[in-house]
Amino acid sequence: MSERTAGSNPPRLGQLVRSQEGIVLSVAVLAFLLFSLLLPGFFTAGNLLALLRSVSILGILALGMALVVIARGIDVSMIATMVVSVSWAFVIAQSGYSLQFALLVGALFAFAAGILIGALIAFGEVPPIFATLAAGSVIYGLGRTFFFTLEMQNVPPGHDWFLLIGQSRIFGVPVTVVTFGVLCLFLHFLLSRTRFGWQTYAMGNNPGASKITGVPYRPMVVALYAASALVAYAAGLILASSTSAINARLFNSTMIYDILLVVVLGGVGLGGGHGKVRNVILGTIFVGILLNGMTIMNIDYTIQNLVKGVVLLLAIVIDSLVNPRDEQTSQQGDL
Amino acid sequence: MKLSRMMAGLAAACMVLIGSLAAQAQDKGLENPRSTAFYKALDGKKVVFLPLSMGFDLTEGWAAVMRQQAKRLHYSFEIRDPAWSTDAGTRALQSLITEKPDLIVVHNPDIQSYARLLAQAQAAGIKIVQINLESNTQTDSYVGANWTEIGEQAAQAVVDKCGTGKGVSTKVAIDTGVPTAASDVFQLYGIYDVLNKHPEIQVVSQQATEYNPEKARSIMDTVLQQHPDLCGAIGIWDNQDTGTASAIQQAGKASQVFLVTSGGGNKVGCDNVAKGLFNLYISYNVPLQGEILNAEIARLLLSDATAGSNKTLYFNPLTQITKDNVNQRNCWTLDDLK
Numbered sequence: 001m002s003e004r005t006a007g008s009n010p011p012r013l014g015q016l017v018r019s020q021e022g023i024v025l026s027v028a029v030l031a032f033l034l035f036s037l038l039l040p041g042f043f044t045a046g047n048l049l050a051l052l053r054s055v056s057i058l059g060i061l062a063l064g065m066a067l068v069v070i071a072r073g074i075d076v077s078m079i080a081t082m083v084v085s086v087s088w089a090f091v092i093a094q095s096g097y098s099l100q101f102a103l104l105v106g107a108l109f110a111f112a113a114g115i116l117i118g119a120l121i122a123f124g125e126v127p128p129i130f131a132t133l134a135a136g137s138v139i140y141g142l143g144r145t146f147f148f149t150l151e152m153q154n155v156p157p158g159h160d161w162f163l164l165i166g167q168s169r170i171f172g173v174p175v176t177v178v179t180f181g182v183l184c185l186f187l188h189f190l191l192s193r194t195r196f197g198w199q200t201y202a203m204g205n206n207p208g209a210s211k212i213t214g215v216p217y218r219p220m221v222v223a224l225y226a227a228s229a230l231v232a233y234a235a236g237l238i239l240a241s242s243t244s245a246i247n248a249r250l251f252n253s254t255m256i257y258d259i260l261l262v263v264v265l266g267g268v269g270l271g272g273g274h275g276k277v278r279n280v281i282l283g284t285i286f287v288g289i290l291l292n293g294m295t296i297m298n299i300d301y302t303i304q305n306l307v308k309g310v311v312l313l314l315a316i317v318i319d320s321l322v323n324p325r326d327e328q329t330s331q332q333g334d335l
Numbered sequence: 336m337k338l339s340r341m342m343a344g345l346a347a348a349c350m351v352l353i354g355s356l357a358a359q360a361q362d363k364g365l366e367n368p369r370s371t372a373f374y375k376a377l378d379g380k381k382v383v384f385l386p387l388s389m390g391f392d393l394t395e396g397w398a399a400v401m402r403q404q405a406k407r408l409h410y411s412f413e414i415r416d417p418a419w420s421t422d423a424g425t426r427a428l429q430s431l432i433t434e435k436p437d438l439i440v441v442h443n444p445d446i447q448s449y450a451r452l453l454a455q456a457q458a459a460g461i462k463i464v465q466i467n468l469e470s471n472t473q474t475d476s477y478v479g480a481n482w483t484e485i486g487e488q489a490a491q492a493v494v495d496k497c498g499t500g501k502g503v504s505t506k507v508a509i510d511t512g513v514p515t516a517a518s519d520v521f522q523l524y525g526i527y528d529v530l531n532k533h534p535e536i537q538v539v540s541q542q543a544t545e546y547n548p549e550k551a552r553s554i555m556d557t558v559l560q561q562h563p564d565l566c567g568a569i570g571i572w573d574n575q576d577t578g579t580a581s582a583i584q585q586a587g588k589a590s591q592v593f594l595v596t597s598g599g600g601n602k603v604g605c606d607n608v609a610k611g612l613f614n615l616y617i618s619y620n621v622p623l624q625g626e627i628l629n630a631e632i633a634r635l636l637l638s639d640a641t642a643g644s645n646k647t648l649y650f651n652p653l654t655q656i657t658k659d660n661v662n663q664r665n666c667w668t669l670d671d672l673k
Contacts, residue, residue: 047560054553144390150669151390152574154603167585243548243578248390252419253547295557301514301543 020322021267021279024315028286035293042296049174051292052285055262056180057239058255059284062262063180063187064231066280068224069263070191072204072272073128075228077117077136079256082236083248084143085110090153090246099159107233113139114229118222132225140251151248155240166242176238180284183231188277200224204272261308262287265315269322373637380410380636381436385427387444387468388419391574392601392669393621394442397466399672400625401440401632408633410437421448428452432459438635440628443468445515457643462635466628467619468517473646476631480597480619481650482518486525488653489595492615493567496593499535502566503591508540508558510551510570510579518571526569539565548578555582565592573598573607573616580612599624600654605666608656616656622667624651 036043061078068075089106093099113135120131144151155162170178191197199220202210211217240246266283268275290311294304384401386394398414405412415431417423421444431439432455439461443449450472453463457474467479497505509526511519530536540558544551551570559565559582568583570576576596583592593614598604600618608616627649638645656665 041561044560047557050553050556050560054556057549149390149395150392151388152392152603167581239549243552243581245548245577247548247574249388249419250547250549253545291553292557295540295542295554296561298540298542301511 019267020315020318021282023318024265024267024286025282028282028289031286031289031293035289035296039293039296042293047292047296049172049177051288052177052180053174054291055284055288056174056176057235057242058258058262058287059180059280060183060235060238061232061255061259062266062280062284063183063277064228064235065259065263066266066268066275066277067187067191067200067231068128068228069268069270070204070272070275071200071221071224072207073121073221073224074260074270075117075132075225076129076256077113077132077139078228078232078259079251079253080136080139080143081110081113081229082232082239083246083250084139084147085113085233086236086240086246087143087151087153087248088147090156090240091148093156093159094153099156099162102156103237107230110229110233111226114226115222117229118225121225122218122221136251140248143248148248152245153240153248154245163241163244166238166240176242179234179238183234184277184281191277196220196223201273204274206273257312258287258308261312261315264319265311267319269319270316374408376637377408377410377633380438382410382412382438382440382632382636383431383436384412384414384440384442385424385431386414386416386442387424389414389416390418392603393467393599395669396599396601396621396667396672397440397625397628399669400622401628403672404629404632410636419444421445425449425452428456432456432461435459435461438462438464438632440464440466440632441470441474442466443470443517445513446471446517446520447515454643460642462642464628464631464635467624469521470517473648475635475642475646477648478624478627478631479651480653482521483525483528484650485597485617485619485653486522486527487529488525488617488655489522489569489597489615490526490529492595492655493569493593494529494533494536497536497566498533502593504537504562504564504566505535506537506539506562506565507567507569508555508562508565509538509542510554510568510576511541511543512546512571512575514543522571544571544575544578546572546575548575550578551575552578552582555579556586559583559586559588559592563588567593568595570594570596572596573601573604573613576613577607580607584612600656600666602666602668605656605661608658609661611658614657618654618656618665619651620654620665622672625672627651 041047064078065075085106088109089102092105093102117132117135120126121128165175168175191200199215202215203217203220236246262283263280264270265286266279268279294307382405384398389395389398402412415427417427424444425448428449429452439456441449441453441463443465446469450470453470453472453474457463463474465474465477469477493507496502497507499505511523513519530538539562542554544554568579570579573596576594580594583589583594589611595615596613597617597619599621604616607613654665
């Protein structure tokens with residue numbers, strides 16, 4: 001069943017153009033050509049790398065989100081997990097433990113948070129949006145109350161190797177972009193070549209059917225949320241490494257909506273069951289082109305937000321036209 | 336004769352009496368009636384601090400200094416933390432108006448949101464001190480930076496480095512925070528006030544970073560791609576400009592781009608000056624602001640004047656920190672203040 005809906009048969013050109021993916025792709029190509037022609041300095045290797053780099057953290061987070069969304073879930077606690085686990089790791093390192101040990105503790109915290117959220121959804125049968133929304137506040141509250149007082153945590157001094165993750169380049173390509181690429185390949189392999197991936201699509205397509213046909217539904221849900229929490233942690237490390245600090249205030253920012261923007265825009269339907277890694281890449285690059293172009297044109301902050309909002313709205317409208325609500329998705333409830 | 340002897344005797348008696356009294360005063364001291372009144376008037380009063388959010392250097396610093404005085408003078412000191420939410424802040428202020436503490440210290444998220452509520456609170460008899468970020472409503476007191484002055488100083492420093500024939504170009508980028516905050520609107524006025532007198536300076540980018548260092552980093556990254564000959568940059572807050580600085584450094588342009596930023600003088604900011612990430616750091620000195628706040632709190636709690644009847648403000652002095660004067664006196668850590 002994953003064969004058909006995952007679209008592994010190469011779609012015909014006409015189909016592609018009419019699909020959301022096709023529309024976004026053509027708009028992205030159009031924007032790219034337009035900016036290249038009209039904005040001097042847009043189509044340079046340096047700027048294109050800067051563009052990719054500025055969105056690759058968003059892209060990494062979107063990969064984790066996509067994994068959950070494909071299985072008909074959503075994880076809006078990713079930012080909370082990210083900032084709290086990384087901030088806590090830095091606080092531990094600053095209080096005298098080795099950075100390696102601290103990072104391990106951070107990873108374990110993120111992993112535990114993911115498992116708990118997954119268990120809440122799988123065994124507690126709480127709808128994912130509410131479970132993760134609440135869990136996000138709980139994680140952030142725990143962090144601010146018990147783990148750290150200051151929102152801004154600097155990378156502990158004397159660990160230059162850590163800063164290399166976010167600041168160095170491999171053959172001229174920033175490590176951040178390379179990491180995004182590697183994660184894309186890994187996730188693509190996971191989704192298209194492994195039983196884990198096929199079962200993920202099955203869960204998103206029809207949760208009821210997947211349960212009775214032998215998919216270990218609940219353990220799978222737990223595993224998916226644990227995976228997205230670990231992806232969030234990894235993204236947080238790269239983020240902290242590239243600016244030498246992590247700011248817990250990101251929890252209050254619109255970042256989680258930017259992640260959803262990337263996921264929905266690329267064509268991973270919020271109803272679950274379809275979408276591939278290439279959709280996330282497409283969404284990431286389109287948002288990158290948009291943000292980069294607007295920064296170069298020096299467009300006002302309010303207008304930038306307006307443009308982002310309108311694009312997200314259009315994407316959701318197109319999503320619901322292309323993937324109309326059917327009996328199954330309406331039972332699940334709209335997000 | 337008799338009279339004069341009597342007078343002399345009396346005088347002598349007086350001398351003895353005064354002498355003995357003075358000796359007694361020297362032994363036990365004198366009660367200072369004003370001191371007693373001072374402590375008594377402050378004892379048991381209630382002061383509430385409504386920050387933008389706790390958890391960052393500025394608010395934690397002020398709170399530490401204010402808490403110390405509250406402990407010393409025995410008045411209560413509470414914090415209502417709206418965690419960056421203007422909505423939560425508005426609700427907190429509304430409930431404070433009915434709670435009626437003696438004084439509220441307010442840190443405004445922007446110049447408009449709390450304006451009416453501040454007037455209402457004063458009408459209800461609560462004295463209001465604003466700290467570092469002003470509202471459109473002037474209240475009993477404002478203590479903090481004059482943002483226009485910071486903008487002028489920052490712009491002047493950039494003009495000195497990037498005027499015609501001085502730098503690689505006359506291109507300058509500005510990173511703002513949130514467009515409606517007092518720090519933005521007044522500072523931008525100051526910046527453009529100076530820049531308009533120097534038409535050779537080109538502002539090639541003016542973007543809002545929402546105080547987010549990663550956003551500041553990617554904006555500066557893009558701007559540097561677009562204008563590799565950028566000469567100067569003005570950032571609005573040190574916390575976000577760690578990102579701006581790391582973009583400049585990673586592009587290998589640390590010696591070319593002159594970066595000015597401002598902040599509370601926390602050691603983290605100072606370290607960035609020492610490392611050469613910030614070329615000029617205009618500090619509004621949080622410990623000093625905390626002390627001035629304390630003086631204002633005590634003055635207002637002692638005063639019989641009704642809330643809002645007498646409005647004053649004090650712009651505290653600014654310190655320009657460069658590599659040459661990063662020192663203990665100009666930089667602080669939270670542990671120093673606690």
